[in-house]
Amino acid sequence: xxxxxxxxxxxxxxxxxxxxxxxxxxxxxxxxxxxxxxxxxxxxxxxxxxxxxxxxxxxxxxxxxxxxxxxxxxxxxxxxxxxxxxxxxxxxxxxxxxxxxxxxxxxxxxxxxxxxxxxxxxxxxxxxxxxxxxxxxxxxxxxxxxxxxxxxxxxxxxxxxxxxxxxxxxxxxxxxxxxxxxxxxxxxxxxxxxxxxxxxxxxxxxxxxxxxxxxxxxxxxxxxxxxxxxxxxxxxxxxxxxxxxxxxxxxxxxxxxxxxxxxxxxxxxxxxxxxxxxxxxxxxxxxxxxxxxxxxxxxxxxxxxxxxxxxxxxxxxxxxxxxxxxxxxxxxxxxxxxxxxxxxxxxxxxxxxxxxxxxxxxxxxxxxxxxxxxxxxxxxxxxxxxxxxxxxxxxxxxxxxxxxxxxxxxxxx
Amino acid sequence: xxxxxxxxxxxxxxxxxxxxxxxxxxxxxxxxxxxxxxxxxxxxxxxxxxxxxxxxxxxxxxxxxxxxxxxxxxxxxxxxxxxxxxxxxxxxxxxxxxxxxxxxxxxxxxxxxxxxxxxxxxxxxxxxxxxxxxxxxxxxxxxxxxxxxxxxxxxxxxxxxxxxxxxxxxxxxxxxxxxxxxxxxxxxxxxxxxxxxxxxxxxxxxxxxxxxxxxxxxxxxxxxxxxxxxxxxxxxxxxxxxxxxxxxxxxxxxxxxxxxxxxxxxxxxxxxxxxxxxxxxxxxxxxxxxxxxxxxxxxxxxxxxxxxxxxxxxxxxxxxxxxxxxxxxxxxxxxxxxxxxxxxxxxxxxxxxxxxxxxxxxxxxxxxxxxxxxxxxxxxxxxxxxxxxxxxxxxxxxxxxxxxxxxxxxxxx
Numbered sequence: 073x074x075x076x077x078x079x080x081x082x083x084x085x086x087x088x089x090x091x092x093x094x095x096x097x098x099x100x101x102x103x104x105x106x107x108x109x110x111x112x113x114x115x116x117x118x119x120x121x122x123x124x125x126x127x128x129x130x131x132x133x134x135x136x137x138x139x140x141x142x143x144x145x146x147x148x149x150x151x152x153x154x155x156x157x158x159x160x161x162x163x164x165x166x167x168x169x170x171x172x173x174x175x176x177x178x179x180x181x182x183x184x185x186x187x188x189x190x191x192x193x194x195x196x197x198x199x200x201x202x203x204x205x206x207x208x209x210x211x212x213x214x215x216x217x218x219x220x221x222x223x224x225x226x227x228x229x230x231x232x233x234x235x236x237x238x239x240x241x242x243x244x245x246x247x248x249x250x251x252x253x254x255x256x257x258x259x260x261x262x263x264x265x266x267x268x269x270x271x272x273x274x275x276x277x278x279x280x281x282x283x284x285x286x287x288x289x290x291x292x293x294x295x296x297x298x299x300x301x302x303x304x305x306x307x308x309x310x311x312x313x314x315x316x317x318x319x320x321x322x323x324x325x326x327x328x329x330x331x332x333x334x335x336x337x338x339x340x341x342x343x344x345x346x347x348x349x350x351x352x353x354x355x356x357x358x359x360x361x362x363x364x365x366x367x368x369x370x371x372x373x374x375x376x377x378x379x380x381x382x383x384x385x386x387x388x389x390x391x392x393x394x395x396x397x398x399x400x401x402x403x404x405x406x407x408x409x410x411x412x413x414x415x416x417x418x419x420x421x422x423x424x425x426x427x428x429x430x431x432x433x434x435x436x437x438x439x440x441x442x443x444x445x446x447x448x449x450x451x452x453x454x455x456x457x458x459x460x461x462x463x464x465x466x467x468x469x470x471x472x473x474x475x476x477x478x479x480x481x482x483x484x485x
Numbered sequence: 486x487x488x489x490x491x492x493x494x495x496x497x498x499x500x501x502x503x504x505x506x507x508x509x510x511x512x513x514x515x516x517x518x519x520x521x522x523x524x525x526x527x528x529x530x531x532x533x534x535x536x537x538x539x540x541x542x543x544x545x546x547x548x549x550x551x552x553x554x555x556x557x558x559x560x561x562x563x564x565x566x567x568x569x570x571x572x573x574x575x576x577x578x579x580x581x582x583x584x585x586x587x588x589x590x591x592x593x594x595x596x597x598x599x600x601x602x603x604x605x606x607x608x609x610x611x612x613x614x615x616x617x618x619x620x621x622x623x624x625x626x627x628x629x630x631x632x633x634x635x636x637x638x639x640x641x642x643x644x645x646x647x648x649x650x651x652x653x654x655x656x657x658x659x660x661x662x663x664x665x666x667x668x669x670x671x672x673x674x675x676x677x678x679x680x681x682x683x684x685x686x687x688x689x690x691x692x693x694x695x696x697x698x699x700x701x702x703x704x705x706x707x708x709x710x711x712x713x714x715x716x717x718x719x720x721x722x723x724x725x726x727x728x729x730x731x732x733x734x735x736x737x738x739x740x741x742x743x744x745x746x747x748x749x750x751x752x753x754x755x756x757x758x759x760x761x762x763x764x765x766x767x768x769x770x771x772x773x774x775x776x777x778x779x780x781x782x783x784x785x786x787x788x789x790x791x792x793x794x795x796x797x798x799x800x801x802x803x804x805x806x807x808x809x810x811x812x813x814x815x816x817x818x819x820x821x822x823x824x825x826x827x828x829x830x831x832x833x834x835x836x837x838x839x840x841x842x843x844x845x846x847x848x849x850x851x852x853x854x855x856x857x858x859x860x861x862x863x864x865x866x867x868x869x870x871x872x873x874x875x876x877x878x879x880x881x882x883x884x885x886x887x888x889x890x891x892x893x894x895x896x897x898x
Contacts, residue, residue, distance in 0.1 A: 132826060132864050137895045153826045156865030159888040164897070175864075177772045177784045177824025198784070200773035200843065223777060232828065242782045242822045242831075245775070359590045360613035362658070364636060369655045371590045371611070384797060384829070409655045411590025413545060413566045416797070418655075430613065448861035451545050451588075452569030460898060471894035475572040481884035482550045484577070485873060 073112075074350040075105045076437065081396040083435055087464040090355060090394050094433055097468055099357040100374035100456040102444050104134075106142050107462065108351040109440075113146055116343055119325035123332055123339050126192075128172050130307050130344025131157040133441040138460045138469040139348065140164035149192070151307070151342040155182035158189065168192070172304065172340065174221065174269065176201075176242050183208045193217035195269040195304065197244055199253060202260055209262035219267030219304055222250050222292070224285040228273045228308075243271065247292050254298050267302025267340070268293065274345060277310040279319060279327035286331050293335075303337035309346040313438045314388045321346070345441040352440020354379050354456070355394060356419070358432045359411070368406045370427075372434060375410025376417040377450040379436060379443050383416040391419065394433035397426045408434065412451045444470075452478055486525075487763040488518045489850065494809040496848055500877035503768060503807045507846050510881055512770040513787035513869040515857050517547075519555050520875065521764040522853075526559055529756055532738035536745055536752050539605075541585050543720050543757025544570040546854040551873045551882040552761065553577035562605070564720070564755040568595035571602065581605070585717065585753065587634065587682065589614075589655050596621045606630035608682040608717065610657055612666060615673055622675035632680030632717055635663050635705070637698040641686045641721075656684065660705050667711050680753070681706065684719025687758060690729055692740035695721075699744050706748075716750035722759040726851045727801045734759070758854040765853020767792050767869070768807060769832070771845045772824070781819045783840075785847060788823025789830040790863040792849060792856050796829040804832065807846035810839045821847065825864045857883075865891055 075086045083090045085105050094101055116127055128149035131140065135157065140150065141164045149170030150161045161171055173186050174195035183205055186194065196202050196218045209216040223244030245253065250268075257265050270285050286305060293300065309324055310316060319327075332339050356374030363369070381387035391408055404427060408420040419436055428434065447455050454473035459466050488499045496503045498518050507514055529540055541562035544553065548570065553563065554577045562583030563574045574584055586599050587608035596618055599607065609615050609631045622629040636657035658666065663681075670678050683698050699718060706713065722737055723729060732740075745752050769787030776782070794800035804821055817840060821833040832849055841847065860868050867886030872879050 135865050137892060137897050141897050154824065154864050154866055156862070156867060156888055156891050160865055160892065163892065175824050175826055176775075176782075176822065177786060177788070179772065179786060179824075198773050198775040200775065204773075240777065240780050241828045242775075242777070242784070242820065243826075243828075244777075246777055249776075359592065360611050360617075362589075362611040362613065362655075363662075364653065364655070364657075364659055367653050369589075371655070373590060373592060375590070407655065409589065411567065411588050411592075413588055413656075415654050415656075445865075446861055446863045448859055449569070450859045451567050452548050452573055452858075453567055454569060458895075462898075467896075467898040469896055469898050473894070475569055477893075478569050479550060479573065479576065480890075481886070482871075483880075483882055484550045484554050485875075485880040485882050 074108045076353060076435070078396065083392060083394045085461040088461050088466050090435060091433060093459055093466055094355050094394070097457050097459055098472060099355055099433065100378050101355040102352055102439065102456055102458045103355060104136070104139060104352040104440055104458070104460045106460050109139060109142055109347060110146055112347040112351065113143055113148055115321040116341060116346065119321035120329065120339065120341065122329065125339035125341050126170060128170065128340060128342050129347060130342050131160060132445060133344030134348040134352070135160055135445045136458055136469060137164050140166070143347070155179070155185055158182070158186055162189065180204060180208060184212070187212055187214055187216055193219050193266055195219050195221045197221045199249065202253065202263065206260040206263050215262055215264055217264050217266045219269040219302055220245065220250050220253055220265060221269040221271070222247065222289055224270055224272065224288045226272050226281050226285045226288070228276050228281040250292065251296060254296065265300065267300045267304055269304040269306065271306025271342065272308055274308050275310045276308045277316055279324050283327055283331065286328065290331065290335050301338055302340055303332065303335060304340035304342065307342040307344050309343055311345055311349045311438070314390065349438050349441035352443060354436040354439040354443060356434050356436065358428045358430055358434065360430060361427065368404055370406045370408045372408060372410060372419065374419060374436065375412040375453065376414065377412060377448045377453050378456050379419060379439055380446050381442055382419055389420060389439060390437040391423055391425065392435045392437060393428060394435050402427045449478055454478060487521045489766060489848070491809065496805060496807045498874040501874050501879050503848060504846055506872055506879050507768050507807065510870050510872055511885060512768055512846065513791050514768040515765055515852065515869055515871045516768055517549070517552060517765040517853055517871070517873045519873050522552060522555055522760055523559055525760040525764065526556055526561055528734040529754060529759065532734035533742065533752065533754065535742065538752035538754050539583060541583065541753060541755045542760060543755050544573060545858060546757030547761040547765070548573055548858045549871055549882060550577050553579070556760070568592070568598055571595070571599055575602065593617060593621060597625070600625055600627055600629055606632050606679055608632050608634045610634045612662065615666060615676065619673040619676050628675055628677055630677050630679045632682040632715055633658065633663050633666055633678060634682040634684070635660065635702055637683055637685065637701045639685050639694050639698045639701070641689050641694040663705065664709060667709065678713060680713045680715025680717055682717040682719065684721065684755065686721050688723045689721045690723035692732060692737050696740060696744065699741065703744065703748050714751055715753055716745065716748060717753035717755065720755040720757050722756055724758055724762045724851070727803065762851050762854035765856060767849040767852040767856060769847050769849060771841045771843055771847065773843060774840065781817055783819045783821045785821060785823060785832065787832060787849065788825040788866065789827065790825060790861045790866050791869050792832060792852055793859050794855055795832055802833060802852060803850040804836055804838065805848045805850060806841060807848050815840045862891055867891060
């Protein structure tokens, strides 16, 4: 459920015509629906209400300060993975007791910043990291909470690049190492192990691998008589990009809650895509049409530097006209491609659609997660603007970059 | 040939210890060797000296202003693909008559800027683009030069994402369309078709596909009695990342020159990778080591946001210690991975090396092309610093980004 709908021939975000935003702000352009973000957050909250979980929005999926602020004001916590994300979380007003910090490669300065802010806990991913967190805590004269990220070696059906819970990946520690960590926890005098963390991957459409992972981890705690307070089951709930049939938040909760209730642990969830993906679109303008042999191309002003998911993950995004054409003449199959000089620069392939004209606007749906946050200046392209819509109002929350921005910090020697 | 060499146990860039630069500037860090850039440029220039070509450095491969400036001062032109690259070319002092502008999706404002600057010509990639360039030229009361980019439908052996000369890609026009463009050139009153352009792909290690493409295009001009002045054969010459045996510039020229001389056309080359790739390294620091089952990981502070080639193209980069270890104890196979929370975040896989310690520096070789220019702020990671070395001096030519830079232009609504 999202709030991008046609009224007549025009695509609206909430009560604002998308074409009106583009006319004012230009393209390429990200548009987020604040009330869709809040709806998705509320759906998870309600589905899990019986255990009052802490829902930490995954900042890496959409790092925009206004997006973070909206969710934080609604009660969400944040899942961060870097010092830069901590900086954003602070600016967005995230209270420290609602911040959890994951990632395999935390630097000393990042750890120090997070301890000073007083975050809820670190999701620790290796013994060397634990040693460093302990040393940092000691140097500040503090006792610091951690959760041990366990790699439960559960396979899931998703793109290889977004599987994270298999034994062969860099994430977490295996059960043997986890056991060693718990057994030697007395060595880490400035650390309290308060929880376990799992995160098995992204865009997962089936609760079974979550259940298997949770069971394995609870079994491990039980078997070794280990006491913790928190069970952090990470993120990874899939969303609809095309014809997927992901479970609803309620359906997902129905499968997970019995296990959680039995464990008596406080639940933490780290949804990113589930909240943000379908809350945002990338709006792009048609520049040219062309044909090479039998192949037809629509060249738009958005490119892989704006949205890299199609190139990097072979991701599917629905492409809709911002204004529906009056007639269904000349329907054909097109590749929708950007101006970047790479064959890998495409937004969609082989899509059946009515031929648009130069100047027409297209909406790349489901671009609210891992869209702008992964964007770059490749081909010296200034990054897009970001707009947030709330009812009948819209706000530019990130200005379009200028050519001057491209060279900031450079000097010619 | 590049100027990154060990003296004793220390890796040097020209006459500067890489570890000295890292100590001063921090990591992750790009280091470029100015004299390697100039050497590579000179090699191409000498190899093709008999036809005095215009050598246009491909700005997208490395857009750093100091890199551009060094090459422009040595006499190079630039191959640009966007208004942002034109902006950089101007700042680097590239004379307009040495600027060529390619790309399938040029916007009106970008075309206007380029006409005003008086560039040598546009490489035009579609009939709709030609119409727009003509209209822009008319509105400025100018006659504008173009080359027609022809897609010669030649297959090359390289990664799918960097093939550009196959009929199915978005690039250029096929021979039928090219013929129609030449035949109807009278319609474009503000345009002079001065050349033909081909670009068949990247990292091509064999001159044969270049020869085939050039022969096809010259045959087309001949058969249709079309007169032009310029033959732009693009870029794509492969370099050594691992065990490749690419031809030298001289070997390549030896195969290409006979065709070019016979044609009597002025030659344009657009090398990027050939000049920049082995002129730069990414320096990164070891954070942690860890083992998951049998798999060993070295976690470093550089990540896919700094260098996306391994993730995006499965590219191989040699990894060398910045300071060679004294003993060859505990050699094993490691994945070298970054802090970004994606399984796709790796710099190298399964590399045999002596186990480094936390704090050790590693050099990711061959990172001077498509390295920094493709970097992003994913996971809210500030982008790396860039340094250029000239003999025994080094200069920070792009400052490391700060947390403040991450949120510039954002407002909370």
